[in-house]
Amino acid sequence: MKIFASRRRRMVGWSVGGILLTLYIVAQTLYSTGVYAHWRDQRSLDSACDGTLAQGGLGDALHSSQVRARGGDDSASLAGCLINRPDTGRHGGALQLTLRWSDQSAPSVALAPFSGNANGVRGQVAPLGNGWPGFVRYDGTAEVMVALDCQNSRSRALVAYGDLIQWPEDAKESGTVLTGLGRVTTETALKASVKFGCRAEGGRQLTRVSLPDTRGKTAPRPLARAQGSCVALRGLADRASDAGTPGFVASPTDVHTPQVNCYLFTGAGKPGYGLYAYYGAVANDFESAGFGGPGHDFQLATASCPRSSHEAVFAIYRLYDRDTDSYPAAPYSASFARSALKTFADHEAKQRGCTGVRTLSRS
Known part of the structure; x- marks a missing residue:
């Protein structure tokens, strides 16, 4: 009987050992083939940004099918996450997403561009299009911003920022990367609006996102033939010429984007005046940033929308x-600036159904 018991113990030991060996081999296989890493990365994406990360477009934004996520560092925001590639150190490719309510303080990186309004065309943006209330900017890094107004709370919007803090250096098509960034940001915002109780409407899926033309790719054209965001200033062509700015560079017309800009250029091709329109959450941020700060020649107007x-x-x-x-544009023409601002603001307000345009005193 002792012999049989000893045999049973050996057989049990061999069985347990065989099971453990099999589990070890399976684990090694899963690890060495990348199956485990893919599972782990997918779990991190599923829980990223408090479970609101929309994964469509991620592969294009980072130019890789292998991406992973971790939590953001800004505890003051509604949610945030960092998405990057396992090989980010070698090839770049890192995206920061931040979600907040419009009545929360905006992150400093979102307010910083307003301080550059008086510096050439640094304040420029381009609309996302396809019905999305957002824009894309490039100021050393690409950023997409979208603000979804909450229909069940008139004073609140869900705001999302997608910052491509490291461009994927192995990506050959910038348009594909930007479109991916736009998709991730807009679709995450819409998904987050559902989770956090903001009844909002988005646009159609983005198929092409382009940076502003004012980065030097478009030569200024005569203001008498103004189009797009500058179209209202056609009638001021002679006065603009007298003020030293006969040319213009505009962005496409889009009644959904929360920021619009138009630039008037000198005969030498230098930006002389910049006009800006801000709506909703972006208008609130612009105001909280101090209207771009003191020490500049600028004028302001407002309207109810x-x-x-x-x-x-x-x-x-x-x-x-x-x-x-x-x-x-020297010398500064305050009278021309007032006329240009009023003409621009009246046209913008009419396009949006806004009323009561009034110029603010600088005193």
Whole structure:
């Protein structure tokens, strides 16, 4: 009997050992083939940004099918996450998403661009299109912003920022990367609006996102033939020429985007005046940033707009050229600036159904 018991113990030991060996081999196989890493990365994506990360477009934004996520560092936001590639150190590719309510303080990176309004065309953006209330900017890094107004709370919007803090260096098509960034940001915002109780409407799936043309790719054209965001200023062509800015560079017309800009250029091709329109959450952020700060030649106007408790803000700045350490539009024409701002603001307000345009005193 002792012999049989000893045999049973050996057989049990061999069986347990065989099971453990099999589990070890399976684990090694899963690890060495990347199956475990893929499972782990997918779990991190599923829980990223408090479970609101929309994964469509991620592969294009980071130019890789292998991406992973971790929590954001800003505890003041509604949610945030960092998505990158396992080989980010070698090839770049890192995306920061931040979600907040419009009545929360905006992150400093979102307010920083307003301080550059008077510096050439640094404040430029381009609309996302396809019905999305957002824009794309490039100021060293690409950023997409979208603000979804909550229909069940007139004073609140869900705001999302997608910052491509490291460009994927092995990506050949910038348009594909930007479109992926746009999709991730807009679709995450819409998904988050459902989770956090903001009844909102988005646009159609983005198929092409392009950076502003004002980055030097488009030559200024005569203001008498103004189009897009500058179209209202056609009638001021002669006065603009007298003020030293006969040309323009515009962005496409889009009544959904929360920021619009138009630039008036000198005959030498330098930006002389910049006009801006801000709506909803972006108008609130612009105001909280101090309207771009003191020490600049600028004027402001406001208007009341439907579906928003915050007034729209319109601004014109005389622009500074850092290359020459001077103002290309010299001397400053305050009367022209007032006329241009009023014409621009009246046209913008009419397009949005806003009323009561009034110029603000600088005193």
